[in-house]
Amino acid sequence: xxxxxxxxxxxxxxxxxxxxxxxxxxxxxxxxxxxxxxxxxxxxxxxxxxxxxxxxxxxxxxxxxxxxxxxxxxxxxxxxxxxxxxxxxxxxxxxxxxxxxxxxxxxxxxxxxxxxxxxxxxxxxxxxxxxxxxxxxxxxxxxxxxxxxxxxxxxxxxxxxxxxxxxxxxxxxxxxxxxxxxxxxxxxxxxxxxxxxxxxxxxxxxxxxxxxxxxxxxxxxxxxxxxxxxxxxxxxxxxxxxxxxxxxxxxxxxxxxxxxxxxxxxxxxxxxxxxxxxxxxxxxxxxxxxxxxxxxxxxxxxxxxxxxxxxxxxxxxxxxxxxxxxxxxxxxxxxxxxxxxxxxxxxxxxxxxxxxxxxxxxxxxxxxxxxxxxxxxxxxxxxxxxxxxxxxxxxxxxxxxxxxxxxxxxxxxxxxxxxxxxxxxxxxxxxxxxxxxxxxxx
Amino acid sequence: xxxxxxxxxxxxxxxxxxxxxxxxxxxxxxxxxxxxxxxxxxxxxxxxxxxxxxxxxxxxxxxxxxxxxxxxxxxxxxxxxxxxxxxxxxxxxxxxxxxxxxxxxxxxxxxxxxxxxxxxxxxxxxxxxxxxxxxxxxxxxxxxxxxxxxxxxxxxxxxxxxxxxxxxxxxxxxxxxxxxxxxxxxxxxxxxxxxxxxxxxxxxxxxxxxxxxxxxxxxxxxxxxxxxxxxxxxxxxxxxxxxxxxxxxxxxxxxxxxxxxxxxxxxxxxxxxxxxxxxxxxxxxxxxxxxxxxxxxxxxxxxxxxxxxxxxxxxxxxxxxxxxxxxxxxxxxxxxxxxxxxxxxxxxxxxxxxxxxxxxxxxxxxxxxxxxxxxxxxxxxxxxxxxxxxxxxxxxxxxxxxxxxxxxxxxxxxxxxxxxxxxxxxxxxxxxxxxxxxxxxx
Numbered sequence: 058x059x060x061x062x063x064x065x066x067x068x069x070x071x072x073x074x075x076x077x078x079x080x081x082x083x084x085x086x087x088x089x090x091x092x093x094x095x096x097x098x099x100x101x102x103x104x105x106x107x108x109x110x111x112x113x114x115x116x117x118x119x120x121x122x123x124x125x126x127x128x129x130x131x132x133x134x135x136x137x138x139x140x141x142x143x144x145x146x147x148x149x150x151x152x153x154x155x156x157x158x159x160x161x162x163x164x165x166x167x168x169x170x171x172x173x174x175x176x177x178x179x180x181x182x183x184x185x186x187x188x189x190x191x192x193x194x195x196x197x198x199x200x201x202x203x204x205x206x207x208x209x210x211x212x213x214x215x216x217x218x219x220x221x222x223x224x225x226x227x228x229x230x231x232x233x234x235x236x237x238x239x240x241x242x243x244x245x246x247x248x249x250x251x252x253x254x255x256x257x258x259x260x261x262x263x264x265x266x267x268x269x270x271x272x273x274x275x276x277x278x279x280x281x282x283x284x285x286x287x288x289x290x291x292x293x294x295x296x297x298x299x300x301x302x303x304x305x306x307x308x309x310x311x312x313x314x315x316x317x318x319x320x321x322x323x324x325x326x327x328x329x330x331x332x333x334x335x336x337x338x339x340x341x342x343x344x345x346x347x348x349x350x351x352x353x354x355x356x357x358x359x360x361x362x363x364x365x366x367x368x369x370x371x372x373x374x375x376x377x378x379x380x381x382x383x384x385x386x387x388x389x390x391x392x393x394x395x396x397x398x399x400x401x402x403x404x405x406x407x408x409x410x411x412x413x414x415x416x417x418x419x420x421x422x423x424x425x426x427x428x429x430x431x432x433x434x435x436x437x438x439x440x441x442x443x444x445x446x447x448x449x450x451x452x453x454x455x456x457x458x459x460x461x462x463x464x465x466x467x468x469x470x471x472x473x474x475x476x477x478x479x480x481x482x483x484x485x486x487x488x489x490x491x492x493x494x495x496x497x498x499x
Numbered sequence: 500x501x502x503x504x505x506x507x508x509x510x511x512x513x514x515x516x517x518x519x520x521x522x523x524x525x526x527x528x529x530x531x532x533x534x535x536x537x538x539x540x541x542x543x544x545x546x547x548x549x550x551x552x553x554x555x556x557x558x559x560x561x562x563x564x565x566x567x568x569x570x571x572x573x574x575x576x577x578x579x580x581x582x583x584x585x586x587x588x589x590x591x592x593x594x595x596x597x598x599x600x601x602x603x604x605x606x607x608x609x610x611x612x613x614x615x616x617x618x619x620x621x622x623x624x625x626x627x628x629x630x631x632x633x634x635x636x637x638x639x640x641x642x643x644x645x646x647x648x649x650x651x652x653x654x655x656x657x658x659x660x661x662x663x664x665x666x667x668x669x670x671x672x673x674x675x676x677x678x679x680x681x682x683x684x685x686x687x688x689x690x691x692x693x694x695x696x697x698x699x700x701x702x703x704x705x706x707x708x709x710x711x712x713x714x715x716x717x718x719x720x721x722x723x724x725x726x727x728x729x730x731x732x733x734x735x736x737x738x739x740x741x742x743x744x745x746x747x748x749x750x751x752x753x754x755x756x757x758x759x760x761x762x763x764x765x766x767x768x769x770x771x772x773x774x775x776x777x778x779x780x781x782x783x784x785x786x787x788x789x790x791x792x793x794x795x796x797x798x799x800x801x802x803x804x805x806x807x808x809x810x811x812x813x814x815x816x817x818x819x820x821x822x823x824x825x826x827x828x829x830x831x832x833x834x835x836x837x838x839x840x841x842x843x844x845x846x847x848x849x850x851x852x853x854x855x856x857x858x859x860x861x862x863x864x865x866x867x868x869x870x871x872x873x874x875x876x877x878x879x880x881x882x883x884x885x886x887x888x889x890x891x892x893x894x895x896x897x898x899x900x901x902x903x904x905x906x907x908x909x910x911x912x913x914x915x916x917x918x919x920x921x922x923x924x925x926x927x928x929x930x931x932x933x934x935x936x937x938x939x940x941x
Contacts, residue, residue, distance in 0.1 A: 250803055357689065363604070364694075367611045400843070
């Protein structure tokens with residue numbers, strides 16, 4: 058029999074439902090896997106095996122009829138998201154031992170659906186800076202798993218959890234997904250409540266979801282009530298005959314060889330499967346968006362971190378100090394022009410993205426860089442975060458060192474279900490023919 | 500000597516600073532006042548006198564040099580805002596006894612400045628519905644103090660606290676300010692962190708501040724680092740020669756006699772003090788904003804209350820159930836058109852409001868209605884909440900039954916300091932000559 062830890066969420070849930078796997082056995086299997094791999098990866102900041110098993114046993118006692126749709130599903134939670142039964146410490150000395158005894162809205166929904174909230178995963182400080190925690194990339198321990206959702210990305214990639222929650226303000230969900238070779242889904246902004254999740258920039262922060270297959274993300278989309286409009290002028294029936302846009306964006310010069318060849322291969326594969334693939338040049342209208350993003354991020358960070366600045370200026374990273382002190386010297390006029398400018402582009406991007414089954418765009422500059430200090434660049438993600446579009450990282454390609462590289466699919470706002478549908482079809486092609494194969498390290 | 504409970508925050512802080520009042524004596528005086536008036540008003544949902552006095556004594560021991568700018572200042576906190584040392588229960592049976600042991604960002608900032616977090620004040624359920632808690636209007640116990648910040652508005656009005664925190668998603672700060680005859684300030688959206696404050700609609704929710712004079716709000720603006728741009732094309736030097744707009748809005752037919760005469764008296768008084776007063780008709784461009792506001796509110800509520808709906812559908816109000824179930828049947832297209840439509844109007848309103856020292860507009864339809872069941876209408880507030888403008892309720896007028904009525908001053912986004920400056924000058928005129936006099940009930 059396949060080891061339970063190697064199952065996807067959908068597979069595991071089916072086995073639990075059919076009585077072929079107990080929640081306890083599943084949890085024990087994952088705990089074994091974690092024990093075996095924890096020293097190499099270091100994805101967890103809080104994990105209480107005894108408490109997990111206690112909960113697992115209780116879940117096994119729940120009568121079949123009273124079980125929720127995610128009954129027994131272990132979920133890893135990034136340590137910037139409140140959990141009523143575990144501390145939430147934001148990788149900040151200011152929050153050492155902090156234990157808000159309340160669930161974030163997302164966690165409350167998952168727990169109510171029967172999920173087993175497994176433990177807390179590592180993050181960069183407040184999910185806001187680019188200096189990694191001690192977590193290593195499962196595919197190469199000398200490399201970063203990316204950030205800020207470092208532990209969540211690594212845990213799912215390394216079969217230590219089937220599902221994990223991350224967050225994204227720049228590229229904090231999509232980048233680790235690409236670096237770890239998994240699916241990372243940033244749904245439409247505010248389509249899932251962000252209550253109980255640390256604030257960096259209110260207008261950017263989004264809950265992110267990790268899994269090793271699209272079906273597992275669909276499970277989560279169901280639970281979180283993600284709902285597109287019914288009417289679709291151009292429904293997606295498969296890659297054949299569908300239109301895709303290749304959008305290199307204005308920051309294409311940041312793309313290294315790995316991403317350049319992944320994007321080229323993606324286009325070739327889609328064409329070979331009968332898709333129409335066009336280049337999309339966003340042109341001058343979107344020329345300011347990178348700078349506007351930076352202005353909004355720093356300005357909102359100025360509000361968000363004032364309390365930590367006051368309480369312990371010397372215990373927060375310089376980047377956060379510089380936000381609060383407005384070192385950029387952004388005026389309110391500049392701030393409002395940036396946020397209004399982005400707001401005006403959102404419906405424009407919906408209109409553009411709506412012409413395609415999806416826009417294909419880089420997730421990252423290249424494979425995960427060597428070293429744990431930097432979690433890598435969010436340069437290819439920030440625009441879509443600002444525009445509130447749903448984004449899905451599809452793995453399948455690889456870089457010069459054999460590390461995974463993904464590409465992003467983007468859809469209009471509130472076309473989350475559509476995006477998952479397209480992502481499933483595209484993912485099957487990229488994962489089969491892209492060149493990178495998922496590895497299991499023992 | 501004046502009883503300490505009757506002091507404004509600025510007066511009390513001066514006395515504490517000069518050694519003429521201890522924090523303990525001040526706290527005892529407020530507790531006496533509360534004991535005397537609590538049965539009549541019922542503003543508090545959590546108040547621990549022994550704990551308050553313990554903290555007060557500790558504050559008195561802090562060496563002068565180590566005292567913060569708000570040292571010893573008692574602040575009442577609406578019970579939808581986290582306090583690390585008191586439960587936060589949202590007036591919901593689902594959160595009975597809930598005690599997230601973490602401060603909201605706003606509370607953390609105030610506590611660090613030396614404030615004495617006094618207790619939690621009543622709110623409507625999740626600050627989201629219009630059915631009042633048992634709190635009574637201090638000026639007439641048969642009338643509502645308004646909501647949702649019912650207890651905060653009543654406590655400040657009734658001299659039970661010099662300062663209180665509220666929130667506003669529709670009219671939850673401004674309406675109680677008008678009904679209670681106090682200053683209520685809704686600063687620019689996201690100019691103060693909303694972390695640790697229950698979410699209803701992310702793009703609307705704003706922290707609100709209550710005081711009995713503008714100087715006290717300036718203290719808070721200082722602590723929260725509210726900062727306008729320096730350059731001002733048309734600085735405010737006083738009411739004489741300043742331009743004001745009277746904006747009756749498209750919902751003017753909701754204005755009763757009390758508000759109609761308050762608005763007329765406001766214009767007359769400003770003119771008599773040398774101001775230029777013009778009527779402002781927003782015209783067709785703003786015609787959809789009331790409906791857009793409703794769409795955004797309900798759509799964001801759909802996201803915000805999904806977790807409570809799942810956990811206890813029968814324990815949340817029907818209005819919240821209807822949001823989650825999208826009883827309105829709003830499509831995503833409708834939702835996005837509304838939120839994008841409002842976003843496009845924000846810079847337009849800044850431009851319009853920037854032509855005046857302030858826009859003067861109704862706070863409420865009339866004086867506080869009889870009965871505690873309905874907290875009144877937010878019809879005159881919702882547009883400004885949607886547009887993110889700072890709004891200040893200025894008391895000074897009265898209705899047919901002698902109850903207080905205020906009017907709102909509105910400024911462009913991030914002109915919060917300017918608005919307080921104008922509000923101080925205007926408030927002195929309205930409070931002196933508007934006809935309503937602040938009462939102290941024994």
